[in-house]
Amino acid sequence: MLRIATANINGIRATRRRGFGEWMATRGCDVVALQEVRAQAEKIPAGAFGDFHAALDTGSLPGRSGVAVLTRHPAEAVRTWGATALVRAPGDAHVEPVAAPDHVPRARGLARFADEGRYVEVDLADVPLTVASLYLPKGGLPAELQRPERMRGAPDGGARYERKMGFMSAFSRYLTRTRRAAAAAGREFLLMGDLNIAQTHHDVAAWRRSRQADGFLPEERDWIGRQLSPRTLVDVVRSLHPGEEGPYSWWSWAGQSFAKDAGWRIDYHLATPRLARAAVRAEVDREFRGERLSDHSPVVVDYDRW
Structure with a gap:
């Protein structure tokens, strides 16, 4: 059995204060993908x-983004979109840079995101599997849907929306290339992370009110649908929970969203078909010892050896 989790931790230092270290020590995971580490390597x-x-890409902006893949054994290879990745041994405060190998598949349009700490992938050393952690931009509303009285921030003319759309378009090309590269190397492929998109009405508690909300726009939902097929990538959690509401993985800190389970399912395991068929259990760890670890909760999947 291989237990694999993904978690947007919303800051490594904040989540540690809430018990994330104990959760990792007791949950029995073999691999953990993290998003929003939110700390430069020397500050972790x-x-x-x-x-x-740990294989990390913390990005160049302090307190923003940052992704990691945690493994029980040193990774066989680590890749990011920038010039280097970082690796860190258990209990060590020191990080080592790892030059990105020449065969990293590139995709037009990703260069402007390369220093933001949004993506890292590793080849596991003990299992023929490539695992990736992605933090997809949150985005915003297109200009025609922006109403100042309904927005928390100032209207931006659709700039955040256009940026997210550009990322998604470029990432589609990259995803196809890296999935095929894994297959050519005899590896299954698993993309995990916070995609900041809910695909169907089963993935948003208040879906009727959210039809013009960023993260549930028709074009965003269509994009996720185009990444999935029985021959390319499978939404593992949905395959194990067909037709259910949720299980949600994100709830606002405000109001009673968490208590009422009025959440969104935006944290995913997207697996190649053979790996997806090996999934036997998918759970969302809403709390740990009565404490929320983040505004997201870890999504944990058990895979039988395939």
Whole structure:
């Protein structure tokens, strides 16, 4: 059995104060993908990742983004979109740069996101599997849907929306290339992360009110649908929970959203078909010992050896 989790932790230092270290130590995961690490490598405390080896891309903006894949054994290979990735041994405060290999598949349009700490992928050393952690931009509304009285921030003319659309278009090309590269190397492929999109009405509690909300726009939902097929990538959690409401993985800190389970399912395991068929259990760890670890909750899937 291989237990794999993904979690948007909304800051490694904040989530540690809420018990994330204990959750990792007791949950029995073999691989954990993280998003929004939100700390430069030298600011991450020693021992923050417990007994795991960490492959990181923290990005260049302090306090923003940052992704990681944590593994029980050192990764066979680590790839990011920038010039280097970072690796960190268990209990160590020191990080080592790893030059990106020449065979990293490139895609037009991703260069402007390369330093934001949004993507890292690793080849596991003990299993023929490539695992990736993605933090997709949150985006915003197109200009024609922006109403100042309904917005928390100032209207931006659709700039955040256009940026997200550009990322999604470029990432589609990259995803196809890296999935095929894994297959050519005899590996299954698993993309995990916070995609900031809910695909269907089963993925948003208040879906009728959310039809003109960023993250549930028709074009965003269509984009996720185009990444999925029985021959390319499978939404593992939905395949194990067909037709159910949720299980949600994100709830606003405001109001009673969490208590009422009025959430969104925006954190995914997207697996190649053979790996998806090996999934036997998918759970969302809403709380750990009565504490929310983040505004997201870890999504944990057990895979039988395939």
